[in-house]
Amino acid sequence: MAADFDALADHLREHGHKLTQPRRAILKTLAAASKPLSPAEIQARGQVFCADLGLVTVYRTLEIMADVGLVRPVHVMDGCHGYVLATPGHTHHVVCERCNAVVEIVGCELGGFLERVAQRTGYAITGHWLEISGICADCQHEDGPRSASERTRQ
Amino acid sequence: MAADFDALADHLREHGHKLTQPRRAILKTLAAASKPLSPAEIQARGQVFCADLGLVTVYRTLEIMADVGLVRPVHVMDGCHGYVLATPGHTHHVVCERCNAVVEIVGCELGGFLERVAQRTGYAITGHWLEISGICADCQHEDGPRSASERTRQ
DNA sequence: ATGAGTGCAAACCGTTTGCAATCGG
DNA sequence: CCGATTGCAAACGGTTTGCACTCAT
Secondary structure, three states: OHHHHHHHHHHHHHOOOOOOHHHHHHHHHHHHOOOOEOHHHHHHHHOOOOOOOOHHHHHHHHHHHHHHOOEEEEOOOOOOOEEEEOOOOOOEEEEEOOOOOEEEEOOOOOHHHHHHHHHHHOOEEEEEEEEEEEEOHHHHHOOOOOOOHHHOOO | OHHHHHHHHHHHHHOOOOOOHHHHHHHHHHHHOOOOEOHHHHHHHHOOOOOOOOHHHHHHHHHHHHHHOOEEEEOOOOOOOEEEEOOOOOOEEEEEOOOOOEEEEOOOOOHHHHHHHHHHHOOEEEEEEEEEEEEOHHHHHOOOOOOOHHHOOO
């Protein structure tokens, strides 16, 4: 995991960006997260690593990291825009509706389907975005809709 | 298409909502749209049908219509939250990157894939959201990025 | 040393809420 | 007629921008 972090840091530098304290903090925060984090959450958690991490910096840094492919934006149903560390290659996510835990699906088995779509519609397919929602194993075994309650409306 | 509209209107009434001028305008606007519309766009276009259609009303109406299942929110990669008329049943979209034209994919062929995901992850899959981006036939044949220009920002 | 990167405060949206006037059934 | 619905103006929260200071290289 330390090796992991170095790789991420190098990736930033390779693209001509400096490796600063705030950026380190954001990377560490994302690396430690098990669910998509909003900018505000990233700031809050990141302050453990960099006490005066500013929200503005989080925004600017996320933009850079997304450009460089270090970070991937995911759509969470309530407030859009969560961010997760991007794993190399193409992946999809399964997000738990209750606790927001995320599992990545590594293999993308949509190839055939997309080809058919292309034929049927005449579109040249350039990309796709699949997000699956469900209930994770843990939450299935808890009965009461506990953490879910606050997000029922919408 | 007139019949279509009536069905939509009835659907609203069945759920105990009044059918007002603004709501009529919003329904017509969405019915005429070929791509997901943001609230602001809906207001602008809807004013053709209801001159003083307010943005606030658009928001409130969209919420109602989404509750009732008349309208479906879709995630467009730039500013979240576009809305399209919900077609009965489960569909996916292919959105043109240049002109934002939308084609609906009627058959959902993800069943097998989702089952495998469920087994692999232990999640109980409750839903999924697939959005495919590409270039529509028309835009493939035009070289210069023309109609795309006005909507490049935002 | 020097430009990239930062934090702060203020501007800037898009969205929501309070309220009196209006419209539909 | 009466309550649901509307539009306006104001509040609100998240995101972006301007600017002087700081830090990594």
